[in-house]
Amino acid sequence: MALWLVRAGKYGEHETRFLDDNRIYLTWDAFTETDLSVAKDYEGVKALMSQRYPSEPSRRLGNWSGQVWAFLLAMKVGDWVVVPSKTSPTIAIGEVVGPYAFDPKAEPMYRHSRAIKWLNKAVLRSAFGQDLLYSMGAFLTVCEIKRNDAEARVRKMAANGWRDVFVNTTASVPSNGGAESQADAVDVDLEELARDAIGKLIIQRFKGHGMARLVEAILKAQGFATYLSPEGPDKGIDILAAGGAFGFERPRICVQVKSGDTPADRPEFTQLIGAMQSVKAEQGLFVSWAGFKPTVLKEVPTHFFSVRVWNEKDLVEQVLANYDKLDQDVRAELPLKRVWMIASSEE
Template structure:
């Protein structure tokens, strides 16, 4: 029976590269030139320690095990899933060929690859059960996905909404139980924020901007001509910088048309902030870079990281929208 493997591409940075090039890839660039199919985990661990003598033994064992799985255990016909934290989507595909070493892709952090035929439909994280969300939150670069979570993802890739109640098997534990705790917490906070309705999301963005030192005007419900929030030092928009904010809280990426529409109503002295919890297409980022008005695009990932950074400065209304508490762990 085919298995499913999670392959994380540089914390999601290589998500589009995987899809565009028809591969799944891992880096470990110092291991890549000499790692070969058939090598044992012990041999790969020794190679790891030779290449990086200052690394901890536990790190070398964990890294070598993941490289070994990628090279030896993943089979043609198995499924691959990868994740975009920015867009909160999973891409699912089928392995179509054996392991390959691509030395010319080392500068792209993709020297070790498996050819993959990716499915057209992406799977929204919010459509998955909480158990599957927890399972897929593991921070290993390569790990085996439990069967019930695989079924949910395959349903989503077919364009059907997953609705499987699941008590999925636990993912293999990491050697350090605290490893990746921060990234796991960020994903759980994103799950919490994504459950807000549009009005609450607008209030959250406004509250965050106030925590960053601005005064805000929030547009009432109804036609807003691309202005959900106006943020400025004086609260009236008379003093610069005057930041015009558009908030889109829904599934699906924003494209060039939405960016152009937003920019069309801007004054030359305005600054723009476009918040889309569904993310943005690559073309939307290009459009923002070419804009005559300075424009920043925030995904849900950007929003949550900014919220964490400024949470202590947020007012009580904002904290009620997303209640968080600080936890200390060994550095």
């Protein structure tokens, strides 16, 4: 059995279709009219690729051909797939239950697919060891993940409440040995890996009431006067924030913060709406480290002009955007250093 990385679009634009359709798609717009099953091996795939892209360098054609071959021929029924989300701090995990299929009547981007049984559609990224996240950070759209016993560890996670049985907190750099997977042989998204590491540090040091304290520090850095509820039952109000030196100006914001590993559900969202009304706050902020269930996300458009929601990814972004203005004590608990690097030409 094998473990495969499959991406649902550069910006996560195909994630909903992947999960709702119980399928993974090869969203390669160059072959929307071609049934790829005519290729019986890697050389056959490469021949199709060469016909479609006659002027591309051989190395690039080999890279693209390897990804199509992996989806078409190398992936087998019973293998597992991981689909990192671009819109939330989660990774979907599923089992391949069908062969490659071509549907000429489907929308062009969804004609090449495989049937999937989703085992968990939203495993928190922080549940994975940093070394596994390193392999999942490959820029490739489809590739096998072998390094650090990845396939066996992810299967054990399923029996361990979706927690890694061996959590390595540092991302190890792959060697040049021939046994490395394709994912380890290409560039990885170092920015995403850095955010994963920062996220792990945040949840270690600001769990529980500490996360409300971190959110308060961000709001203070943005110029708000704040009130932080004491630790314990808060009736849906963790933080109150308002403009002006004394907090007498608008906007008036009511904040609810959840640091647990379960996505927030609609009753918690409704509790925030009620809390806003009780303190006469015009706006609300709902921070849930583990993200939100669909019941909450369906409410977001209705309350767009009054409520914002932050998940782990959003909170990390806010920390980075306001880090230089955070309280010194908070920065001491969360020591970060800005690093500049050259952007990849492939991005």
